[in-house]
Amino acid sequence: MSEVTSQHPHNLQHHFADMEQQNDSGIFGMWVFLVTEIMFFGAIFAAYAIYRSMYLPAFEFGSRLLDVKLGTVNTAVLIGSSLTMVLAVHAAQTGKRKALVFFLLLTMALGAVFLGIKSYEYYTKWEHSLVPGLRFAPTEALPSGVTVPNLEMFFCFYFFMTALHALHMIIGFGIMTVLVIMSWRGRFSPEYYAPIEVSGLYWHFVDIIWIFLFPLLYLIGGRYTT
Amino acid sequence: MSEHIVSVRSYVLVFLALLCLTALTVGVAFVDLGSMNTVIALVIAATKMLLVMLIFMHVKYSSRLTKLAILAAFFWLGLLLTFTLSDYFTRRWTPSPSDWGPSISQPAPVNK
Numbered sequence: 432m433s434e435v436t437s438q439h440p441h442n443l444q445h446h447f448a449d450m451e452q453q454n455d456s457g458i459f460g461m462w463v464f465l466v467t468e469i470m471f472f473g474a475i476f477a478a479y480a481i482y483r484s485m486y487l488p489a490f491e492f493g494s495r496l497l498d499v500k501l502g503t504v505n506t507a508v509l510i511g512s513s514l515t516m517v518l519a520v521h522a523a524q525t526g527k528r529k530a531l532v533f534f535l536l537l538t539m540a541l542g543a544v545f546l547g548i549k550s551y552e553y554y555t556k557w558e559h560s561l562v563p564g565l566r567f568a569p570t571e572a573l574p575s576g577v578t579v580p581n582l583e584m585f586f587c588f589y590f591f592m593t594a595l596h597a598l599h600m601i602i603g604f605g606i607m608t609v610l611v612i613m614s615w616r617g618r619f620s621p622e623y624y625a626p627i628e629v630s631g632l633y634w635h636f637v638d639i640i641w642i643f644l645f646p647l648l649y650l651i652g653g654r655y656t657t
Numbered sequence: 658m659s660e661h662i663v664s665v666r667s668y669v670l671v672f673l674a675l676l677c678l679t680a681l682t683v684g685v686a687f688v689d690l691g692s693m694n695t696v697i698a699l700v701i702a703a704t705k706m707l708l709v710m711l712i713f714m715h716v717k718y719s720s721r722l723t724k725l726a727i728l729a730a731f732f733w734l735g736l737l738l739t740f741t742l743s744d745y746f747t748r749r750w751t752p753s754p755s756d757w758g759p760s761i762s763q764p765a766p767v768n769k
Contacts (some may be wrong), residue, residue: 455720462723466730473734484746499683506679514672517663517713524662624743628715635714642705645679646698650686653694 450509454625461629465636472640475595479588479647486581493585494652496561496572498552502649505548506641512541513638515535516631523614524622530613533588539607542600549597556586564586592644599637606630661718671712678705 440450447453483490519534560568563583573579610630613619619627682701686694711717716727 458719459723459726462726466726466733469730469734470737473737474756477738480738480742481745492663499686503679503683507676510672510675510679513675513709513713514668517668518665521662521665521668626757632714639706639709642709643699643702646682646686646702650682651695651698653689654686 440622450622454628457613457625457629458632461632465632468636473596475642476643476647479592482584482588486584489579489581490585491652492579493582494648494650495654495656496559496650497589498555499649499654501548501552502645505545506645508541508545508548508656509638509641512538512545513635515541516634520627520631522622523619523627524621528614528619531619532611535607535611535614535627539604539611542604542607546597546600549593553590556578556590556654561586579586592648596640596644598635599640603630603637606633636649661715663718667712670700671708674723675705678708705748 443450443453447456506546515534515538519538520532522528522530522534556562557566559572560566560570563586567583567586569579569582607630610627613626678701682698685697685701688694689695710727716724
């Protein structure tokens, strides 16, 4: 009896045969969740495609009102946070506790920079009265005498899609906070780091959503005309 | 565990490739290529997605079951987009028969 328990890994749940099965099940489960997220965002992307085709001039004009420099910087920041996330996974795989904590904190810091820049963009949209429903009077942002019908529709999509993305990042912050505490307490080892791995999958998924939001919102509105 | 430890070097190379593709997609957006602008932007985004999925998310080294789940996601996403967009984008291809309009808009006579 004592021989059996001594061979039983500390982190192995009793309903799994071994650590490999437990780890594969965790990764598979996370992917099934991400599949539902793909369908969730997929419906919004489909709606975006339909309304963009219906109100193409408004969507192209609205796209050019976004700050492409800030959008590009934010894309680089988020890709950087994905790099630090995989380096955190690497640190966990090689059993480097301090590096793991450091890279998780760095990932959170880069995420915070992204949300900071995003907040600044929201603030400038508010200043220019481009927030549908709350403050929408696009006279400042448009040349005098120019009116763009259905411009609200573009900004409805802009705010809804980016806010939903930002909400996912804020949820990611909560997950990371727990991971930092667990890592600091030495809960992970090269044999057991599944929570780091699956949280990384979530973080990269949020990155992929932004990889599509960035060109759809900021880039494909005929930037070359201005 | 069936994990495969990817080298830090590969991660950094993928990171640099993602940055280059970001610079490329921003650069192309300022060149007038007509409808190709949208196509190129989406192709670059899909390439970036594949890099993130295969290397950062370890899909290249994951189990067949996980790969099947991901393929299923793209299959269903394809169904969602294809059927929704093929409806909306073809509605004006054929006009409605002219005698449909009035008969629908007129209320049915009330027999009393």
